[in-house]
Amino acid sequence: MKVQVCIIGGGPSGLLLSQLLHLKGIDTIVLEKSSRDHVLARIRAGVLEHGFARLMREAQCGERMDREGEIHKGFEIAHDGVLSQIDLHKHSGGNSVLVYGQTELTRDLYEARDRLDGNFVHNAEDVTPHELTSDRPYVTYRSNGETVRIDCDYIVGADGFHGVSRKSIPKNVLREYEKIYPFGWLGVLSRTKPMSPELIYVKHERGFALCSLRSQVLSRYYVQVPLTDKVEDWSDDAFWAELKRRLPEEVAGRLITGPSIEKSIAPLRSFVAEPMSYGRLFLAGDAAHIVPPTGARGLNSAASDIYYLYHAMLAHYQNDDDSGLQGYSAKALARIWKAQRFSWWMTMLLHRFPDRLEYEDRLQQTELEYLLSSETAQRLLAENYVGLPF
Numbered sequence: 001m002k003v004q005v006c007i008i009g010g011g012p013s014g015l016l017l018s019q020l021l022h023l024k025g026i027d028t029i030v031l032e033k034s035s036r037d038h039v040l041a042r043i044r045a046g047v048l049e050h051g052f053a054r055l056m057r058e059a060q061c062g063e064r065m066d067r068e069g070e071i072h073k074g075f076e077i078a079h080d081g082v083l084s085q086i087d088l089h090k091h092s093g094g095n096s097v098l099v100y101g102q103t104e105l106t107r108d109l110y111e112a113r114d115r116l117d118g119n120f121v122h123n124a125e126d127v128t129p130h131e132l133t134s135d136r137p138y139v140t141y142r143s144n145g146e147t148v149r150i151d152c153d154y155i156v157g158a159d160g161f162h163g164v165s166r167k168s169i170p171k172n173v174l175r176e177y178e179k180i181y182p183f184g185w186l187g188v189l190s191r192t193k194p195m196s197p198e199l200i201y202v203k204h205e206r207g208f209a210l211c212s213l214r215s216q217v218l219s220r221y222y223v224q225v226p227l228t229d230k231v232e233d234w235s236d237d238a239f240w241a242e243l244k245r246r247l248p249e250e251v252a253g254r255l256i257t258g259p260s261i262e263k264s265i266a267p268l269r270s271f272v273a274e275p276m277s278y279g280r281l282f283l284a285g286d287a288a289h290i291v292p293p294t295g296a297r298g299l300n301s302a303a304s305d306i307y308y309l310y311h312a313m314l315a316h317y318q319n320d321d322d323s324g325l326q327g328y329s330a331k332a333l334a335r336i337w338k339a340q341r342f343s344w345w346m347t348m349l350l351h352r353f354p355d356r357l358e359y360e361d362r363l364q365q366t367e368l369e370y371l372l373s374s375e376t377a378q379r380l381l382a383e384n385y386v387g388l389p390f
């Protein structure tokens with residue numbers, strides 16, 4: 001089989017790119033190693049930048065997002081028993097974010113691909129890119145015991161952090177930057193009414209917590225836990241009790257608890273791989289970079305990669321102009337590093353760090369006091385949280 005662009009990975013990055021290219025008459029195939037049900041069972045991001053929402057509309061996938069997604073013009077920070085509001089709208093020149101779950105967004109993308117009869121292979125085993133530096137790259141995979149070969153012009157590696165694409169770039173070309181944080185987030189999804197219309201980020205001496213939501217009947221909460229904790233260690237009751245302890249009293253009193261319908265622990269990590277292209281392979285999304293979720297940048301950073309790659313491919317196929325593809329890695333990385341900086345900053349600001357100097361704890365406290373007392377500092381936060389332009 002021959003296509004113009006072979007996309008490895010059917011998460012939000014791969015699906016969005018295939019949909020955008022398809023609409024412009026560029027043919028793609030998406031090779032996904034898992035089943036659709038498996039991909040749709042993952043509970044991840046909840047906050048979308050307005051730039052991402054725009055791209056979803058351009059991909060003709062924005063209808064349900066615009067109907068069911070909630071516009072959030074601010075969020076709250078809880079610390080020392082007090083709540084302080086960050087007015088994103090005021091401090092970012094009228095912008096906001098959209099609260100709409102990654103699971104729903106991925107479902108919308110799948111449905112859009114189905115409507116256009118997009119090429120999609122689920123349960124593709126041993127997906128392997130070949131001949132990346134030749135002008136005839138190809139990808140092989142196994143399905144029902146047979147090896148299938150896809151010839152293409154370009155390969156896009158959108159196969160997440162554990163995928164095969166990044167690993168196919170030679171070690172002497174690839175440079176990896178990584179920071180592992182000494183804790184994780186224990187997340188619970190519950191079919192309960194959210195306690196607050198806005199997200200609440202909590203700094204507490206027992207550790208960070210986050211109150212988020214997916215809709216008016218679906219809540220998402222997180223607490224910072226040591227890396228050694230296992231999900232099995234945490235009964236629902238223990239989770240709710242710990243969350244309550246970290247919330248200001250008036251807020252804790254409003255918390256509505258219920259059985260968890262999903263519970264998982266995500267370790268926190270910052271990671272960037274450079275360059276993001278090698279020959280005819282282009283990396284996008286979590287395949288090339290990871291952020292701790294504190295700044296809600298992960299999926300949003302994937303969206304800016306897809307935007308740059310989509311326009312670079314259009315320029316190639318429509319105008320025979322390869323400058324976008326040649327400049328893709330540098331352009332994407334410039335924005336990625338800013339999202340890295342912001343996510344690192346939010347993480348350092350709000351978490352409890354074991355084994356740290358008291359001096360550093362005082363600096364952290366001062367940083368937060370400064371933020372909450374300075375409009376200039378809140379403007380910087382708002383500009384980054386709603387998403388830098390792309």
Ligand code: RFL
Nearest residue numbers: 009011012013033044045046159160285286297298299300
């Ligand atoms: P994905 O979603 O990991 O999808 C990659 C796909 O590739 C498949 N795959 C392969 N396919 C073929 N062959 C192989 N060898 C393959 N290896 C893997 C996988 O099965 C999968 O389907 O990457 P993508 O598309 O780049 O999307 C990235 C986002 O998923 C991620 O950045 C966000 O979820 C991060 N994130 C958040 N981002 C935000 O922007 N806002 C948020 O509020 C936010 N909250 C979060 C988050 C991530 C979290 N966790 C669990 C890490 C909250 C959490 C708790």
Ligand code: PHB
Nearest residue numbers: 045046212293294295296
């Ligand atoms: C979420 O709702 O899952 C969420 C929201 C904001 C974050 C991270 C995760 O910063």
